[in-house]
Amino acid sequence: MKKIEIIIRPEKLDTLKKILAKNDYGGLTVMSAMGCGHQKGFDKPEFQELGLEANLLPKLYVMTVVWDEDLEEIITEIVEKLSTGNVGDGKIFISDIEDVVRIRTGERGEKTL
Numbered sequence: 266m267k268k269i270e271i272i273i274r275p276e277k278l279d280t281l282k283k284i285l286a287k288n289d290y291g292g293l294t295v296m297s298a299m300g301c302g303h304q305k306g307f308d309k310p311e312f313q314e315l316g317l318e319a320n321l322l323p324k325l326y327v328m329t330v331v332w333d334e335d336l337e338e339i340i341t342e343i344v345e346k347l348s349t350g351n352v353g354d355g356k357i358f359i360s361d362i363e364d365v366v367r368i369r370t371g372e373r374g375e376k377t378l
Contacts, residue, residue, distance in 0.1 A: 266362035266375065267336050271327040272298065273355040277347045278325055284342050285329060292378070293329040300324050302353070322353060330362055330378060 273281060278295065285293060299321040331339055340357060348354050367377040 266330050266365070266378070267333055268328065268330050268360050268362050269336070269339070270358040270360075271329075271343065271355065272300065272324050272357075273327065273347055274349075274353065275323055275325050277355075278327070280346050281327060281343065284339065284346060288331075288335055288339055288342075290329055290331055290335075290339075293327055296326045298324045298326045302356070324355065330365070 271281065275297075282293070285291070301320055301322060336359070340359075343357060364373055365375075365377050366373050
């Protein structure tokens with residue numbers, strides 16, 4: 266199992282949810298976030314022209330867990346459909362999941378997903 270943490274533009278959430286649903290993944294956690302990366306928080310030249318310091322931009326943090334065999338297909342589709350070609354499109358962080366526990370029943374392992 267792999268955990269994917271995806272930081273995206275807020276307007277891309279519906280597209281991301283459709284990608285995950287198409288691949289039979291309905292479980293996800295979404296949090297509002299503020300951040301900056303290489304663009305230093307400037308999403309549009311208008312900010313700089315107006316002399317505004319907008320060094321944190323609104324983003325969404327989405328976390329889900331997928332099967333190893335589905336990972337590459339999902340990542341490819343996310344990159345293809347969420348990319349605008351501009352700085353600030355986001356990042357995907359991938360990590361291994363050692364175990365998972367369903368709190369309600371105490372069940373562990375892959376069957377909990």
